[in-house]
Amino acid sequence: MSSRSSEALVHPPPSHRPEAWHHSGAGGLLGDLVLGSSDGLVGFLSFVAGVSASLPSQRIIVLAGVAEMFAGGTSMGLGAYLGAKSEREYYEHELAREKMEIREMPDEEREEIRQIYRGKGFEGGELEMVVGRITADKDRWLKIMMHEELGFTQSAFVSPYRAGLGVGLSYVVGAAFPLAPYLLFDRKIALVVSMALTGLVLFAVGAAKSRLSARSWLKSGVEMAGLGLAGAMFCYGLSAWIASL
Structure with missing residues (x-):
């Protein structure tokens, strides 16, 4: 392995820009939004379908739906x-522990590097050069x-805060779809419209969720x-069935 490639691993070239999708946390946020909205859609549709079969009053169905939403x-x-x-707390705990080990056990930590x-294919003088460059900067x-x-x-x-707000709001938005027909139609028609819309x-x-994996949309x-x-x-x-007993 050349010294140019070893320098690239320690100091990535300035022209390289990591893909934001893989490194920014956007995937995690999108996953949270998909989780919240799909839970709101699936869970609330199941809830509203269940109460539609057992509660006689559309007003009660709507009130129960709003409360559940x-x-x-x-x-x-x-x-x-x-x-x-x-x-985040676990990450910060591990970060503090790793800082302490570098400070108090530098030889052991240098050997880990x-x-x-060595597992990446470096050996001999080139390996020692990479280890030296990495350990010369404690932040790196x-x-x-x-x-x-x-x-x-x-x-x-x-x-x-972003995760909590995103999931909570996406759940409410997702739940609004199966609930909305009950504000516009008679109960029996509303159930059909609710299921079709949801x-x-x-x-x-689901198609949007495929962006998080290699699956077909x-x-x-x-x-x-x-x-x-x-x-x-x-x-x-x-x-x-329970209501008929």
Whole structure:
């Protein structure tokens, strides 16, 4: 391996710009938004289908739906906030531990760098040059240890407030689709319109979700719409059966 390639690993060329999608945390935020909106769509459609089969009053259905929509959004938002906060706290704990090890056990940490880059194909004088350049700058040393040894990338973390707000609001927005027909149509017609509208939106969300993976947008959309509608029909049938007892 040439000295030019070893320098590139330690000092990436200035013309290189990492793809924002892979390194900015945008994937994590999009995942949170997909999670919140799909939960609002699927969970709320199942809920509203179930209460439609068992409650006689459309007004009660709407009131129960509004209450569930905001309760679900609050619950999802708090869960996302706490999850993101825990991840960040764990990262900061590991960062502090790694700083302490570099400060108090530099020889052991230097050997870890040596082993990491030996595994990448460096050897002999070139390996020692790479180790020397990395460990000459403690900030760079720490950053490489966090990434190479522990698999952490700071920019991948989403703000807890951003995650909580994003998931909570996306849940409420998702839940609004299956609820809206009950504000415009009679109960029986509203259920059909609600399922059709939610199915279309679920397909769109599933297609958007395919950006997070290598799956076909068509398969992802059909799968999400199919599962959501199947869950709603199951809840409707179960509630109707219980109401008939």
